[in-house]
Amino acid sequence: MTRENTKRPSAGRSRNLTLSVALIVGFAASVVFGLSLTRAAAGVATIWLGSGIVTAALLLLPRRWGFGVAAICFAFQFLCNLRINPPLIGLTFSLLCLGEALATAWLARKTCGQTMRLTSLKRVARLTAFAVAPATAAGAVLAADVLTLFGRSFNEVLGPWFYAHALGMAIVLPVILMVSRRDLSEDFRRSALEQVGLYGLIVAASIFCFLPIRFPMPLLVFPILTLIAVRLGPRGAAVSALVLAAIGAGLMMTDYRPATGATWTMLEKTRSLQFLIAISFFTSLSMALAIADQKRLKRLWAGRTRVARAAQARAIAAGQAKAEFLATMSHEIRTPMNSIVGFTEVLLRRDDLPEAARRQLSLIDRAGASLLTVVNDVLDFSKMEAGEVELAPRPVTPRAIAQDSLAIVAEAARRKGLDLQLGFIGPVERPLMIDDLRVRQILLNLLSNAIKFTEAGRVRLDVQVREGEGGRALRFTVTDSGVGVPSDKIERLFKRFSQVDSSVSRAHGGTGLGLAICRGLTELMGGQIGVNGGPGAGSVFWFEIPAAQADADCAEEAAAPAAAGLRARILLVDDHPMNRELGATVLGLLGCEVVLAENGEEAVEAARSGSCDLILMDVHMPRMDGLEATRQIRALGGANATIPIIAMSADVMPEMETACLKAGMNDAVGKPVQIQTLHAIVAKWLAAMDGPAAEAAA
Known part of the structure; x- marks a missing residue:
């Protein structure tokens, strides 16, 4: 077994032990507190918190630990009851409280699931309506029935038992379940000083609420609970309600008189306290849970936004990589295809070919056309996906x-x-x-x-x-x-x-x-x-x-009729010897005089020293590429500022065509260039230049 595996069981036992001790201490304090508030004739406390603590132990701890804590709590409660009740009545009270806790825990598992995550008001309401209320109601009926055997009145036991046990469990059980979960306080982390100040404020408000002052002091509780709900969240709201319940229950048993000066009976005091605690608890908790849910949604939205932005960045990067890949592959495939397709067309125009050689060249021509179709299909589809096809x-x-x-x-x-x-x-x-x-x-x-x-x-x-x-x-x-x-x-x-x-x-x-x-x-x-x-x-x-x-x-x-045959002086710029030979051959067949240049520097010098009618410019070249050569030729001025410059490149991606036009080129044609296509584009721009030249001569 590794060191990590040995640490996990040890950490689990330590947590269970700490939680068990805390719950037992809390139960002992709640029993002493509850029995000290027992003033009714039926011997029922004003508010009973102990059953909620035992229920929390059964829900939060492993089964053996939970039953152990429940047994200890039962024994302590029985011993405390012996001091104020006969043994049989004390045993009955203890057994009824234990059964109530067991029933509530079982119903909570059935209605709220195994995790018991009270992250919304709906979950709290479900726990209260389908676990706490039925279990405490059944316990109240059973207690009233049993205690009639000891001379107690059924009605005197039923109401006080249900109100005290239901309210106590409805408050303390959610408080313990929320405090035990750290994730409920992630969005409400505050400094220790602020927490002490807010809890001190609710303590002071709880004390002032029950002072015999003519002003209705309980009204001050609600804005303070609202502030705590906003700042400390559900855990703070639940703890504050518990503080209010404890202080209010203690002070209510004193000589308290309402603002009207009338003297209330003990039953009226108890009911007013229970009503105030219930309203304060559920109001502040509802607000805190709503705020927590809003913060959770904001956090979730922020997380999804980050995920979406990361996905968008990955998509953009993938798109750029795809474009670069297509541009590279297009250039690498089209460069050799330019010679295959071009020289095949040139050879097919010869009249001295044997029939067998012509048939073989035709097969090569069809194979090249098929391969070119595949490449064009991939590039065309890529352009359409990117929305870069223009009509x-x-x-x-x-x-x-x-x-x-x-x-x-x-x-x-x-x-x-x-x-x-x-x-x-x-x-x-x-x-x-x-x-x-x-x-x-x-x-x-x-x-x-x-x-x-x-x-x-x-x-x-x-x-x-x-x-x-x-x-x-x-x-x-x-x-x-x-x-x-x-x-x-x-x-x-x-x-x-x-x-x-x-x-x-x-x-x-x-x-x-x-x-x-x-x-x-x-x-x-x-x-x-x-x-x-x-x-x-x-x-x-x-x-x-x-x-x-x-x-x-x-x-x-x-x-209008098509342009006549070509008669022009053309500067062909290409760093590949095979492409220069092919271009010179094809342009010669079209009736053109060809001047050759191997790179951008030679193209600029040829444009400066000679008179050409049109320039066919490769883009990717060493020493000086076609874009920079075009810019320098345009900067020469004179006829070079308007001479048609047509890009001839194996890179046919839209970005490259846009870059060519921005550099000062007039048009672009992709390699491999077929004879008919080259004839059409050269004729188009020669005809476009003839119009202005004729007007200038006139």
């Missing part, structure tokens, strides 16, 4: 979106021998104000899924523009003749990382994020998305978004 509506015709989307997936459908169909309903030629990139992203996801899960048959896209109660609505419907979706799996489709077939042997891959992203984007645009169909009968995916009609100027902008 950019522009005028576009629904027909153009549908045709472009079908053109992208046409090759995948052709390889599987699927029939692609397109249908229109309504004015699909009119430009609408929508974010065409996000709409196309949703549409491509639905079309790709339809092709992936359809082995034979057809995939149909229907586009409908209709007028509804809330305005114009644009609806896309993708119908396939594939495996379909079981009705019990439909709810899982639009949840993250969820797939209809999640088994290890599933036939189709994917992250399970595509449809969750579709739902998030649709809801972000104020629309809704859904699916119909059953197993083996194909499926029908649809989404509908509100779309405002574009005005005349926007319509002309949407109908």
